[in-house]
Amino acid sequence: MTLPFPAARQPTAEAESPRTVVILAFDEVTASDVCGAADVFSVATRFHQGPHNCVYRVVVASVHGRPITSFSGITIATTPLSAIDPASIETLMVPGGGPPEQPPVPRDVVAWLASEGRQARRLCGICTGTFLLAEAGLIGHRRVTTHWQATEALKTAYPQLRVEPDRVYLHDGGLWTSGGFTAGLDLGLALLEDDQGHATAMAVARSLLLFVKRPGEQAQVSAALSSQAASDRQFSRLHAWIMDHLDENLRVDVLAEQAGMTPRTFARRYTEQTGRTPAKAVEAMRVEAALRALNDAGTSLKQVARRCGFGDEQNLRRTFLRLRGTTPEHYRQQRKRLTARLVGDAAHQPAA
Missing domain, CATH: 1.10.10.60 (Homeodomain-like)
Known part of the structure; x- marks a missing residue:
């Protein structure tokens, strides 16, 4: 059986200006955290622009702008952060990396987040990306979640956080956090639903062949x-x-x-x-x-x-x-x- 896939569309004259989604990347990053989020917004722009004809500009960026090597050994091309106006960023997504119990917290990425991160309308921590946001002082005492295997490490390193374990994703004000790996897809779909409504998010979920679109309250391990x-x-x-x-x-x-x-x-x-x-x-x-x-x-x-x-x-x-x-x-x-x-x-x- 062949599933019908809608033809790619070009934005019409009524389309909004592209919303910039920046996904940070660094050596040892989890590739699926980067690619899953990028796919949600790219598929939405290419095939399902929704009632608002919304389009996204997805940029994978790093501090230096050179190719980075992910935790699984995949090379990912990046754009230098210096080439992006921080005030233009609609959604800033910080993925995780490395082993959950001891995730990488690159000092240069943290320094950029501390300096420029607050200018984004939405801040998102995927998996152990929450560690980087906390280290940059961007979370305060808000509610967060992370990969279930990283929960205790997050609580220990940042005791001021209100960590809610075993949530697929969590939203508190302008801050969104999620579990790791496939939970990044769920977070991306939640952000898309926030922008364009349930129908568009479900259309993208079907195009991505997801078994189910999970609510944030669902346990990370079903x-x-x-x-x-x-x-x-x-x-x-x-x-x-x-x-x-x-x-x-x-x-x-x-x-x-x-x-x-x-x-x-x-x-x-x-x-x-x-x-x-x-x-x-x-x-x-x-x-x-x-x-x-x-x-x-x-x-x-x-x-x-x-x-x-x-x-x-x-x-x-x-x-x-x-x-x-x-x-x-x-x-x-x-x-x-x-x-x-x-x-x-x-x-x-x-x-x-």
């Missing part, structure tokens, strides 16, 4: 991935099947049939390998799916309950209270208030 990591290849295939059939009655005998085992053997082997019962695993995947569905204001609680396999609103509400400590209604209201605050913050930002 329930499905945790289950797959704790099991063999046979159960990994089963978990992928479960994610596609959450709205069905996933009894043990149904799952056992998919796994090619008797119900008793399946229940015993699954619990031994993953550390939890099949019912608990299915429940965790359904809650994660419900979190994503609740971000769509056009989907009723009844629809969320049915699509995610809870059956009815009462069961959805009861499960949410037990596992999340809140109700679906309250979670949705919090998201609505956050979105309204984001729109208000953007409206009051001074023009660059």
Whole structure:
């Protein structure tokens, strides 16, 4: 099956002036942190300019402007920061690098951030890029997140930060931070949604062939991935099947049939390998799916309950209270208030 991919478009006369997105690069940077964010904005400009016909100018920059070598050994061409007017930067993205527990914090990059970073409308730390922003004094006491393996190191190095572990991404004022690697894609899509709305962000997510567009509150390591990591290849295939059939009655005998085992053997082997019962695993995947569905204001609680396999609103509400400590209604209201605050913050930002 061939997926239709829209033809590239040239900006029309009504297009806004390009919004400059600068992604810092340095030796030992994580290549996916750089490329993932760049792809989101580049694909949006080339194929999905959205209702505002918005275009982005993506610049990968370094202090010296020479090619840099990433953590994985990939060479990345860069533009010198001296060639960019800091006041023209709409979004400044600082990726991470090296091992999460001991990430590189280049002194020259930190010095430039301390001197010029505040001029950008949006500051973003991807993965351990949060360390560089903190070292440059650009975070203060705001809420941040980072790669889950770097959480304790970040808390130790910068105890004044309000570190919220296990978040895909987090927004506090003009500061956005995220986990690492693929979370940079989620952060890029969140920024795009902030600029152009949900429909455009979803169109770009489909073009990038993402399995799902994750909300910021979702755990960095999903329930499905945790289950797959704790099991063999046979159960990994089963978990992928479960994610596609959450709205069905996933009894043990149904799952056992998919796994090619008797119900008793399946229940015993699954619990031994993953550390939890099949019912608990299915429940965790359904809650994660419900979190994503609740971000769509056009989907009723009844629809969320049915699509995610809870059956009815009462069961959805009861499960949410037990596992999340809140109700679906309250979670949705919090998201609505956050979105309204984001729109208000953007409206009051001074023009660059």
